[in-house]
Amino acid sequence: MAKQATAQKRPRRERGSINPEDIIKGAFELAEEVSIDNLSMPLLGKHLGVGVTSIYWYFRKKDDLLNAMTDRALRQIVFESPYVDAANWRESLHSHAHNMRKTFMTSPILCDLVLIRGALSAKALRLGLEQMEAAVAGLVEAGLSPEDAFDTYSAVSVHVRGSVVLARLYEKTRSLDGPDFSAGEAATIDSETMPLMAALSAKGHHIGVPNTMNFEYGLNCILDHAARLIDEGRPAKKASARRKTSATPR
Incomplete structure (x- = not known):
């Protein structure tokens, strides 16, 4: 059976303690567990220990979050730059x-x-x-x-x-x-x-x-x-x- 999209619930953060960098980092962590397709805002909220509205404050929809993750992946791309001797x-x-x-x-x-x-x-x-x-x-x-x-x-x-x-x-x-x-x-x-x-x-x-x-x-x-x-x-x-x-x- 396909892996069920679940997220381990963390202790609740204080209101206002989350920022875009934390959200993007947490999204990468969660995507490694459940995949990009199964990543959702409610699951991410549980993963980060915040209410989902705290995420929507910075990213109005999942597409916006995926755009930010793509930008991060492009900046931090890990394969070597092509070098031809x-x-x-x-x-x-x-x-x-x-x-x-x-x-x-x-x-x-x-x-x-x-x-x-x-x-x-x-x-x-x-x-x-x-x-x-x-x-x-x-x-x-x-x-x-x-x-x-x-x-x-x-x-x-x-x-x-x-x-x-x-x-x-x-x-x-x-x-x-x-x-x-x-x-x-x-x-x-x-x-x-x-x-x-x-x-x-x-x-x-x-x-x-x-x-x-x-x-x-x-x-x-x-x-x-x-x-x-x-x-x-x-x-x-x-x-x-x-x-x-x-x-x-x-």
């Missing part, structure tokens, strides 16, 4: 993608606030562009054109975020007491009519599942393409450098 661009970008995915996968609250709720906010866009500047610069130094560098990092970012959000939505919607996706898929596959699918499923390959195997394959496809673009651009850059050298007056 031009000399080891593939390894550093690969590591960054996995670190970013791990951070969101291990923090459903961060995923819900930043990737789902805050995905279209101006603040999230500004943060993303600021982080993207350094990553794109590293890829340009590694040998990609600015356009290809932008598209490469953008593809990695979309791949990470899409994988995490799909996994989060799957966890939200699937029945906790029912079979997981892989079990349902295995029951659907007929080994006689689908021998390839049966053999691959037994090895851990699953269709449309945002697992590590599928994530790694997609990520490597993006990085392989970037590597090809860098290799294709090197002869042209060397020829251009030779032309510049020969044209220099002696």
Whole structure:
């Protein structure tokens, strides 16, 4: 059964002893227990030991509180800023993608606030562009054109975020007491009519599942393409450098 949204009642605070910072902090604590979806003003009041009207004084509705929580999550986002070492661009970008995915996968609250709720906010866009500047610069130094560098990092970012959000939505919607996706898929596959699918499923390959195997394959496809673009651009850059050298007056 789904986890029931409850909050441990604390000793009653004195009137006027709560402030917005306390409310936001308490909301994060409660969301870790009951999820963002099940967070409510009455539950938060019990969690904080205040009347619900004390919360409404600062946040007129749950949406206002979630906006404040999203702003806090964006300011305190915990995954490392993207750094691409031009000399080891593939390894550093690969590591960054996995670190970013791990951070969101291990923090459903961060995923819900930043990737789902805050995905279209101006603040999230500004943060993303600021982080993207350094990553794109590293890829340009590694040998990609600015356009290809932008598209490469953008593809990695979309791949990470899409994988995490799909996994989060799957966890939200699937029945906790029912079979997981892989079990349902295995029951659907007929080994006689689908021998390839049966053999691959037994090895851990699953269709449309945002697992590590599928994530790694997609990520490597993006990085392989970037590597090809860098290799294709090197002869042209060397020829251009030779032309510049020969044209220099002696």
